Amino acid sequence: MNDPIIIIGMGEVGSVLARGLLRAGHPVYPVTRSMALGDAHRINPEPMAVILAVGEAQLQSCLHDMPTPWRDKLVLLQNELLPRDWQDHNLRSPTIMSVWFEKKKGMDSKALLPSPVFGHHAGLICSAMQSLDLPAQEIASMDAMTWELVRKNVYILTTNIAGLAVGGTVDELWQKNETLARDIAQEVIQLQEALTGLSFEREALIQGMLAGFHGDPAHKCMGRTAPARLERALNMMQHYNIVAPTMQKIASKFASS
DSSP states (O other), X not given: OXXXXXXXXXXXXXXXXXXXXXXXXXXXXXXXXXXXXHHXXXXXXXXXXXXXXXOHHHHHHHHHHXXXXXXXXXXXXXXXXXXXXXXXXXXXXXXXXXXXXXXXXXXXXXXXXXXXXXXXXXXXXXXXXXXXXXXXXXXXXXXXHHHHHHHHHHHHHHHHHHHHHHOSBHHHHXXXXXHHHHHHHHHHHHHHHHHHTOOOOHHHHHHHHHHHHHHOTTOBSOOTTHHHHHHHHHHHHHHTXXXXXXXXXXXXXXXHO
16 A cells, blocks of 8 residues: 555645546545644644645645644645745745646546646656646756746736736637737736746747647636736735736726726
């Protein structure tokens, strides 16, 4: 019997990974919202890995409450994830995954691109994904993984924020409103640079975003969290004194509609 895996958060993504891990021969112990992390730790003190599959809004509180013995076993996979999110909690080297598959209630998982994974448990996560015929790719360095996180953030924020203005699919966004998409992406990249302290080749990130578009051209731009993403992005931009005229204009129109 393989060592157990803890999954905190049994939403759609957590459920997919649970199924893949079970297929790979690992017992899986779920931790739901109603369970205290300390109680879960007392029941399963020494798992092989702890997958934190909660949404980005719950990430910081979960990291704050994470039992000490679990801290060096973590796998993080949230959207909008960046190194500062775990570094602020003095986490040394969590395994990081950028999720490029979609799973909604009542539908099968659909991969847009291979999901990059970096860290100690990358092989475990890749094996679980492959057992479900979902492509995954082990990344060789933290620098390369940071680029992957930023690429996903550019995709998520650009499409969601543009969707508030024009709706439609990612293919329609690029075919009919490329200038808008580029303007938003440029502002998003400015924010990512401020949050990471790094500089990026912007066209390379935009082309990386387009690879996601090509992976699912019919993907809807505006998810249910789009307004919150826009508000969060603008608040951070204000903190870093980043001028974002395109996003500000969309926020003004969305607020008045």
